Amino acid sequence: MTGGLARAGGRLAALLMVGAVCQTGSAGATGTGPDPTVPAREAAVQAASARPDIVTWGAAADRMGDGTPDRGYRLVVHTSAAGTGLRVRVSNAFGDRTLTLDSVYAGIQRVGAALEPGSNRRLTFDGAGTVTVPAGATAWSDPLPGALAAGSNLVVSLHSPDAAGPATGHGMAMQTSYVTQGDHTAEESAANWTGTIGSWWYLDSVSVRPKNRNTGAVAALGDSITDGWASTSDQNRRWPDYLARRLQKADTEVKGVADEGISGNQVLTDGAGQAALNRLDRDVLTQPGVRTVFLFEGINDIKAHTGVTAADLIAGYQEIVRRAHAAGKCVVASTVGPFEGWPEWDRAGDAVRRQVNQYIRTSGEFDGIADFDRILRSPYDQARLLPFLDSGDHLHPNDKGMQAMADSVDLASLDCDH
Template structure:
């Protein structure tokens, strides 16, 4: 089956689904649903410590009510108990706004045990959650041990304590700090409109935000979220599923994009669009990976996302000449991969990050003004330039599905 024919078949499936939705009762069509407002990729993160508390600072994208959190023991080798979980609005440091810190429950209970390899959702928490707000999710486990699950490079300061201080709004007992998120991998809300959806950025250290300014939310998905907040589009939630060092094809720094797609991306609530921006780590590693290998990986991700009813934006791989692993052979693979992303028609839209970042004087290099200093990772200005190149209208999966194929 040709790629064009396969896309036509997928289109027919989407259109049939749309007709079925139109035939359903109006009440079902208008039903509100949960949408991810923050997320971070799960990975193994050292060893768990019993009787330790974490006050995890996260930044919301979509606004809504009925906040829920997902706790992850995906990489644990034994059950993990949380005996207290709270969520509140951060005031400064580890201190919360007065009256905002409230207990989360799980099936009506304050305590929950998460099996090894599993995740668990909290019950909805009544009340509104604004967009662009720092939440503090405080968790305590009396029995944490063995491999801990979390996200290593948060680019955000969170806080640590010994003992259970999750219910406290003051920061006096939260004297330790960490640059990682432990056990928490998703926060969702229920937006006012049933039309609201989310985009998930699947990527590596550039998406994770390396070389952006810590604690200021200047990763490119953060800039994208701020654009969406004022654009009036139906896509409002933004989930950052980047992992530093991550590859499309091979496990290593986190499970590969292919292996973690279901857990980190397709399982997120309200996801309308998958934003695929990975490949430089596969290319620069010089493991024999060819452009055709990369293209096969991209196609598999796009096909699985389409089969799950999501649209896919493909982003070109940025320049990295000057990085220690760059050479003409790797550059040739990058150019071939980018040609595929731009012209194959496999994606519902393309974001040309290569064009946004490259120097007009040496297109194999990042423009110095946008370079974080290592010739691979953009600085804050580069992150913003990437987000600014995204066509926000093409993130609306439903409107794109009804005008298939994309122009």
């Protein structure tokens, strides 16, 4: 973190230190024993009901490798919306046994694995410093007093004494995080955090309580393009990141953005992660404060050469719309971008893509439309990416393409009620 981000981190560390005054006592330090702040915490939770939490960061959950006992993870995530009362959701969605986390901290990145002095504070779960998450379940932390700024590099450090079996996380983070053996979660120094990883483990959501009770969020349901593949790592240049920066400056009540893309993901079929239809509830509809689902997925169904037709994909989209509407969410959909030049491209698949795009543009079944195909395609060959926006593999946009996509979104379409 350099320049403006470093200054923002310093200001946020000071704000978090103010909140730390509210967490004195043995339970605030260790998570064990009587906690004199419990009545105050319960009162704060009741008062917060008038200002619902919204997601400020999210990543789709997927099955990882086996967990490693006595391993610590220092996970760097980039927030979207500002607010107070930070909470994190830890996930054991793909575990086959209980997951115990005996130490979870949240702080602000200074540089690398080092944290801003005074910013690292322990998170509790129902007042305890340890949480046990059943197989297939998730758990939210208690709210952490203090303010969290928009566009912060938040660092969640967690440790499991006995992790084993399939772990839950997000494989392609496009972000460097850190690992260690032993419990060093309370340390702000980087000295013991010498290992690096490119994935997020056991963490799938961060929420805050915004100042304006009407503030909402958008969740982007997608594949590798939404996940940020081919964007610059550690620079937050996925298209949802660019969208989040636009939203912070705009006169809109939508401020939170959750990136729920999985590389290789399909709408209809499990494979690279559960299919969009099968993960919709967990990854999107249960994210706090989500007002709008942004649907940008289908290219992997088309290029898999499994005989998927436009009618098949349209039926999948209609199911997503039906379930999102039933949950009170709006759905904004984007057209599927061009991919001629990618090894799996063929004319039959491109014909399906064009039929799907025609449906998205004209059906009237969505609450809003974004036309990423029009933004990304070459005017000289509409089956190909514009070279200026092409990462070089003819499927994934580069940083400029990611920004062009985000810049094309009608922000008013995200701020809707259903």
